[in-house]
Amino acid sequence: MTYLASALLSFTIAIPLVLALVRIHKVRTSYFPFMVLLLLAFTTEVASEISLHLTRENTTVSNIYTLLEFGVILWQFYAWGFLRRRRALLILLAAVSFITWVTENIGYGRLEVHFCSASVFINSLIIVFLCINEINALIASFSGHLFRNARFLICMGLMIISIYSLITEGTLLIDPQNAVIDWPIFNIFSFINAFVNIIYAIAVCFIPVRDDYYFSRRFKA
Structure with missing residues (x-):
């Protein structure tokens, strides 16, 4: 794959971001972190x-x-809501991630010279479990079509990219010297990333409108 093609696929993150910015004034605030995530990803690409x-x-x-x-x-x-009800778990997960990142990047001085494989692996593992828990809760409580549920779609996108990261970063951690970097799974990241970005774009379209939105529009009219 050419560098230009890879860059274009990476910038598909702009699609869900633009959609999110268009809808940001009327969606529920519980989805604002996801919109921040889209902005962060786009800013990082730039x-x-x-x-x-x-x-x-x-x-x-x-x-x-x-x-x-x-x-x-x-x-x-x-x-x-899940981590809000479990503050101790939230603190534990944040601490594990932060300590791993600081140890790997600052302690071992790898911030500017090596990608933080251990941090990515730990974070991805945590994200997969959080997504599985959220999806199980949705299956038990949501009566509509899951593929029209923004929360389900976001979790699916996060799981896909996290499972990919577990495979690739796990391979590098097990045998960093002899890992086959040109192994096909390493080369399809751009396609997986673009596919997840499309899932995010669909998710943005299904983010619920906040309860007072239509009322406030009618009142202003």
Whole structure:
């Protein structure tokens, strides 16, 4: 795959972001963290491209994104209610992620020279379990079509990218010296990322409108 094609696929994140910005004034606030996640991902893509052109590397940008992304995802599960009811678990998960990131990037001095595989692996594992828990709760309580449920679609997108990360980063962690980087699973990231971004775009379209939106519009009219 050419560099241009990979970059274009990465910037498909702009599709759900634009849709989110169009709808941001009327959707429920419990989905704001997800919109922040889209903005963060788009900003990181831009910063990564700038860094690649200026320094020929984007390791630092990627590693910082790993830390911020997980924090926003925890915020999303807090906004949905699960982690709000389990503050101790929220603190534990945040602490595990932060300590792993600091140890790997600051303690071992890898922030600018190596992608933080251990942090990505730990974060992805946590995200998969959080998504499974959320999906199970939806299956038990939601009576409509799950593929029209924004929360379900967001969790599916997060799970797909997290499972991919578990496979790739796990491979690198097990045998970093002899890992086959040109293994096909490493080369399909751009396609998986673009597919997940399309799922996110569909999810944005199904984010519920806040309860007072139509009332406030009628009142203003």
